[in-house]
Amino acid sequence: MENIRSPLMDRKLNVFEAVDQGRKVVPQLQLQSRLPQPSAKKVKRSLEEERADQNDSMPAIAKKLRSNDVPPASVASSSHVLGRSKVSVKAGVRSQYGVRPANTVTGPGAKGRPMASTATVAGGPSRGRSSARVLQVTNCGGFLAGESGATKKPTASVSTTSSTVPKSAAAKKRPVWDLKGRLGDMEATMSGYLNRLQSLEVHNTELQENIDVKEKQTSAASSQIKELESDLQKVKMQLKRTQSELQECQDENSTIKRAKERCESDMECARVQVRELGKLVSELQATKLTLTTIVDTNECKLKANRAELADKSQCVEELQALVTSLREDIAEKEEELHRKEVERRWLHNLVQELKGNIRVFCRVRPLLDSETDKCKDMSHVQFTTNDKKAIVLAKMEESRTGRDRKVELKYDFSFDHVFNPKARQVEVFEEIAQLVQSALDGYNVCIFAYGQTGSGKTYTMEGPDDITTETNGMIPRAVNQIFLSAAKMESMGWTFNFTANFLEIYNESLRDLLVTKPEKNTEYEIKLVSSTSEQLHVTNLKYVPVSTEAEVHKLLTVAKANRSVAKTAANDRSSRSHSVFQLQIHGKHAQRELQCTSILSLVDLAGSERLDKSQSKGDRLREAQAINTSLSCLGHVITSLSNKDSHIPYRNSKLTYLLQSSLGGNSKTLMFVNISPLDENFSESLNSLRFASKVNECIIGTAQANRK
Numbered sequence: 001m002e003n004i005r006s007p008l009m010d011r012k013l014n015v016f017e018a019v020d021q022g023r024k025v026v027p028q029l030q031l032q033s034r035l036p037q038p039s040a041k042k043v044k045r046s047l048e049e050e051r052a053d054q055n056d057s058m059p060a061i062a063k064k065l066r067s068n069d070v071p072p073a074s075v076a077s078s079s080h081v082l083g084r085s086k087v088s089v090k091a092g093v094r095s096q097y098g099v100r101p102a103n104t105v106t107g108p109g110a111k112g113r114p115m116a117s118t119a120t121v122a123g124g125p126s127r128g129r130s131s132a133r134v135l136q137v138t139n140c141g142g143f144l145a146g147e148s149g150a151t152k153k154p155t156a157s158v159s160t161t162s163s164t165v166p167k168s169a170a171a172k173k174r175p176v177w178d179l180k181g182r183l184g185d186m187e188a189t190m191s192g193y194l195n196r197l198q199s200l201e202v203h204n205t206e207l208q209e210n211i212d213v214k215e216k217q218t219s220a221a222s223s224q225i226k227e228l229e230s231d232l233q234k235v236k237m238q239l240k241r242t243q244s245e246l247q248e249c250q251d252e253n254s255t256i257k258r259a260k261e262r263c264e265s266d267m268e269c270a271r272v273q274v275r276e277l278g279k280l281v282s283e284l285q286a287t288k289l290t291l292t293t294i295v296d297t298n299e300c301k302l303k304a305n306r307a308e309l310a311d312k313s314q315c316v317e318e319l320q321a322l323v324t325s326l327r328e329d330i331a332e333k334e335e336e337l338h339r340k341e342v343e344r345r346w347l348h349n350l351v352q353e354l355k356g357n358i359r360v361f362c363r364v365r366p367l368l369d370s371e372t373d374k375c376k377d378m379s380h381v382q383f384t385t386n387d388k389k390a391i392v393l394a395k396m397e398e399s400r401t402g403r404d405r406k407v408e409l410k411y412d413f414s415f416d417h418v419f420n421p422k423a424r425q426v427e428v429f430e431e432i433a434q435l436v437q438s439a440l441d442g443y444n445v446c447i448f449a450y451g452q453t454g455s456g457k458t459y460t461m462e463g464p465d466d467i468t469t470e471t472n473g474m475i476p477r478a479v480n481q482i483f484l485s486a487a488k489m490e491s492m493g494w495t496f497n498f499t500a501n502f503l504e505i506y507n508e509s510l511r512d513l514l515v516t517k518p519e520k521n522t523e524y525e526i527k528l529v530s531s532t533s534e535q536l537h538v539t540n541l542k543y544v545p546v547s548t549e550a551e552v553h554k555l556l557t558v559a560k561a562n563r564s565v566a567k568t569a570a571n572d573r574s575s576r577s578h579s580v581f582q583l584q585i586h587g588k589h590a591q592r593e594l595q596c597t598s599i600l601s602l603v604d605l606a607g608s609e610r611l612d613k614s615q616s617k618g619d620r621l622r623e624a625q626a627i628n629t630s631l632s633c634l635g636h637v638i639t640s641l642s643n644k645d646s647h648i649p650y651r652n653s654k655l656t657y658l659l660q661s662s663l664g665g666n667s668k669t670l671m672f673v674n675i676s677p678l679d680e681n682f683s684e685s686l687n688s689l690r691f692a693s694k695v696n697e698c699i700i701g702t703a704q705a706n707r708k
Contacts, residue, residue: 341492358663359416360696361431362391362689364675365456366421371678378677381685382410383420391418391675393686413689415696421677425470428460429477436478438668439585440485440496442596446603446662447474450631450692451674452684453607458575460672461604462560474672475581475602479552482583482600493591498546499584502559503538505654506577507626513559513579514542526657534661535599543584556581564623576623578630578655579604601662605631605655610684630655635691637663642698671695 174181364381382392393411417431432447439445449457463473486496502513503524510524522540529535546552564576583600606627633653640648641663650660662669673692675685 337492358669358671358695358698359435360671360673360692361417361419361428362413362415362673362675362692363419363423363428363456363460364391364421364677365459367677374680375678378421380679380682381675381677383418388418389416390414391689393682393689395682411686411689413693415673415692425460425463425472425474425477429474432474432478432670433481435668435670436481436600437485439583439598439600440482440489440587442587442598444599444601444661444667445669446601446659446667447478447670447672448601448603448605448659448662449672449674450605451607451672451688452676452681453575453609455607455674455676455681455685455688457607457672457674458604460674461602462556476549476553476556478600478602479583480549482585483549486587489587493589495588495590497586498552499543499586500546500552500555500582501538501541501543501584502555502579502581503541504563504577504579505630505658506564507623508630508654510538510541510654511562511564511577512540512542513562514544514555516558516562526654536658536661538658552583575604575606576620576627578606578627580658601659603659605634608684608688629653634659635694638691638695638698642694 174185364378367375367378380394382394384390384392391413393413395409397409419428435445435447447461449461451457459473461473461475463471463476467473467476482498486494489496504511504513510526512518512524524541525539526536527539529537544551544555546555559579559581563579581602583602585596585598585600587596588594608628608631609624630653633649633656636649636652637656650656650663656663661667671692673688675688
């Protein structure tokens with residue numbers, strides 16, 4: 001039950017003090033309260049309520065004590081006691097100011113653990129107020145404690161957590177207000193616990209002595225076990241050595257047995273061999289007789305072979321002398337062949353020089369199927385049957401003397417060769433094949449096509465879109481001849497390496513046609529290879545080593561797909577840029593330590609056009625202006641070369657700067673001037689022929705072979 005403290009419980013009450021005096025606990029109770037005593041009626045009513053509460057709580061407490069099953073001996077102390085000790089129990093006092101700290105149990109076996117017992121008595125209130133008297137006793141381990149309270153009359157209750165209660169105390173129940181009697185019962189219970197503790201200490205001492213004896217016995221047994229284990233280990237080692245020796249003896253015995261068996265087998269084999277050798281000796285004796293006969297026969301043959309060998313040796317000496325003579329003849333023939341090759345090159349170069357270092361071929365393309373309605377005949381373009389170098393442009397114009405009279409005006413032109421519309425690609429290439437051969441001889445060669453838009457320049461240089469063997473242009477045919485001639489010259493000791501590049505000049509800017517997706521901000525500049533050389537090269541341009549004509553044809557296909565082409569009113573497929581294909585040739589004759597380098601340049605110029613006919617606008621207009629400007633710069637360069645001016649304006653255009661070495665330097669140059677057969681293009685054709693005539697009259701220095 002919950003204790004209800006009185007507001008007057010502020011005075012300290014010393015309930016009891018237990019002092020251990022020679023194993024006798026003397027209880028001392030000093031009641032010092034000055035509160036008024038309760039009346040008999042209130043005490044009686046409090047006793048009745050206390051009995052009812054005890055009757056209700058005792059069965060549950062007894063059941064709990066039985067379930068814990070704690071022996072009385074364990075209630076004596078919460079600390080482990082190993083010997084006799086002097087125990088003192090002191091009382092603590094509870095008040096509204098708190099609980100005074102309990103004294104601790106002292107003694108050898110107590111280990112300094114606290115042991116406290118407290119009691120609190122509260123007097124009932126005067127003037128009719130409720131009061132409670134509570135007695136609480138707590139042992140050192142918390143095994144004995146009692147606390148109860150009453151709300152109206154002063155009562156006292158004792159509760160314990162010990163598992164066993166003495167029968168004398170359980171049989172006689174004291175009233176709550178009988179504090180002295182209840183304290184005597186508690187002292188009796190405490191005395192029983194102390195006796196039990198004493199007996200346990202004695203028992204503990206005996207157990208400790210038994211433990212010492214057992215430990216000594218255990219130590220002796222451990223020593224004996226170690227000695228036995230050591231002896232056992234020695235015996236095991238001895239057993240292992242004995243087993244090892246036994247195994248060695250068994251192995252040795254097995255070895256001896258096997259050796260004996262081998263010896264017996266060898267003896268039997270020896271007997272068999274002796275018998276076989278006896279038979280062999282007999283056979284050898286018979287063979288000896290046969291061999292003796294054969295040796296005699298071979299000696300006779302050897303004498304005959306020696307005589308024959310002497311004859312053969314004389315014949316070999318004669319053949320060796322013949323081989324030496326033939327080698328000398330071969331060396332002389334090779335030297336003569338080299339002289340002939342040098343002479344051939346000189347004569348070939350002489351012929352090319354006599355033809356002119358700048359030659360001009362004129363080619364008139366045939367009418368297309370779509371142009372037959374516009375131009376039924378080609379009377380304005382006339383060819384001479386016996387002269388393949390002349391071409392005449394004729395046109396009917398009104399006479400200046402009368403309006404009704406018309407006169408025919410003729411313009412005669414003469415070039416190195418003129419091809420009529422029926423000329424095939426192979427016939428055209430036959431005329432330039434010797435010039436292409438000069439590239440393998442170490443001369444720079446440049447072939448370019450010039451003319452108005454739609455005059456057949458791209459067809460002449462590259463061929464049509466659906467190209468065949470018959471319609472191959474000058475570029476693929478020149479490449480094929482270069483590789484065929486190089487293969488023939490390999491038998492003479494020459495080896496060649498080839499490097500190709502392909503670019504276009506579009507709106508005065510250089511583009512690499514071998515790069516499908518060029519990088520941004522890539523600049524191409526025309527520069528000299530070195531300060532001591534006049535050879536030009538383009539920075540950041542892709543140079544591809546090639547070894548067969550098939551590889552070059554693949555590059556031509558890629559370049560053709562990347563070239564700038566557009567449709568105009570004058571031409572459905574008009575080239576909007578100048579394309580330049582270059583094949584660098586490096587030859588080497590290791591035996592004679594000769595080297596030659598050259599560049600074969602094949603150029604397809606964009607066609608000149610009149611803006612009123614092409615009707616170019618926007619980008620097409622800018623392209624036409626750039627094309628006409630570069631061709632005008634080319635005309636100025638040709639004019640300066642013809643006039644032998646001191647300054648040649650090569651740098652006015654990227655085209656003339658790139659063709660500088662071909663136009664006025666160390667190079668053999670050929671120009672195709674392409675003419676349209678349409679009458680409506682008469683003026684453009686006339687201008688193209690006049691420009692070609694000016695080029696044909698131009699005289700430049702003699703080309704020199706690049707040899708070392």
